[in-house]
Amino acid sequence: VYTRPKRLIFRYQDPRLEYMIDGLRVYEHDPDIEQIQIYELEDRPESEAYYLGFETNGSRLQEAYDVRILPSDDPDRHALGVEFVPKPTDEGDEPFFMRVIIQLAKGDLLPSTILIVNDEESSTSFQISDYQLNVDLPETASHIVVPEGTTIVDNGTYIGEAPVDGAIFPATTSASPKPLVESEDVP
Secondary structure, three states, X not given: OEEOOOEEEEEEEOOEEEEEEEOOEEEEEEOOOOXXXXXXXXXXXXXXXXXXXXOOXXXXXXXXXXXXXXXXXXXXXXXEEEEEEEOOOOOOOOOOOOEEEEEEEOXXXXXXXXXXXXEOOEEEEEEOOOOOXXXXXXXXXXXXXXOOOOEEEEOOEEEEEOOOOOEEEOOOOOOOOOOOEOOOOOO
């Protein structure tokens, strides 16, 4: 799920896991261990990588990546490809990945394949289809909703447990955040 501004949610079935990047905050919900972890990303131009193909700040993107247009890997499905290769940083930080190649679908130019090459031996590919554009999403689709008793850890600090009616992350702006159940004992 992608929603503006800058919220990307991945929901995996096996193992069950919800992973949301909301701006520079990351939420990782593991229902099997009944825990949600929250942490901050650094505000570096490379962080735009999470939104490649969906919404990006073009100048920040060019600051962090060499960008080039590639021919389609499958002319029946894709109009073209775009490759992003991290530029070396002044600090000498290791890049998040070696390169990302996004194939854009014929017709609408929406990302249909995202290939992330982590290193010479490891890569991840996402196939994206069945787009629904500009639809109203229920909160259960556009947020992470955790059940009662879920342990909440924010930047390595135990916060508490979700209350009887659960908790929503990030808290909705139309209502104040649901209070957490506090506990002196760390589970």
